[in-house]
Amino acid sequence: MQLQPLVMFTPLARQKLGEVLEQEKAAGSFLKIEMYQGGGCACSGGYRYALSLEKAPGEMDVVEDVSGLKVVAAKADAEMLRGSKIDFIDSLQKTGFKIENPNIHAEACGCGGH
Numbered sequence: 767m768q769l770q771p772l773v774m775f776t777p778l779a780r781q782k783l784g785e786v787l788e789q790e791k792a793a794g795s796f797l798k799i800e801m802y803q804g805g806g807c808a809c810s811g812g813y814r815y816a817l818s819l820e821k822a823p824g825e826m827d828v829v830e831d832v833s834g835l836k837v838v839a840a841k842a843d844a845e846m847l848r849g850s851k852i853d854f855i856d857s858l859q860k861t862g863f864k865i866e867n868p869n870i871h872a873e874a875c876g877c878g879g880h
Contacts, residue, residue: 773847773849774849775852776851779854779863782854786819787819795821796819796823797817797835798816798820798823800818802815815865826840845869847867850865851866
């Protein structure tokens with residue numbers, strides 16, 4: 767049985783990540799995805815996400831090539847992230863990357879996030 771990719775990117779998210787890599791002159795960098803519990807909307811199960819560019823993975827990181835981008839997550843976060851979709855939102859109220867994680871289920875979501 768083959769595992770789902772760690773994450774998937776929408777075409778717009780992949781394009782925007784490419785622009786960030788070019789702007790930061792960070793070709794060859796790793797995209798690190800971190801999960802933090804506490805805060806955040808009930809729709810996300812109280813999890814928050816952080817994206818950063820790293821020169822190398824850490825000792826306890828899982829590394830996967832996704833759409834030509836090296837994606838990194840701590841082993842502890844990898845299974846919780848697996849199958850997540852990263853999109854890019856550009857609206858009047860919010861601009862940035864959005865992670866939709868199918869592994870996080872919130873019983874009471876009142877913010878309209880789902």
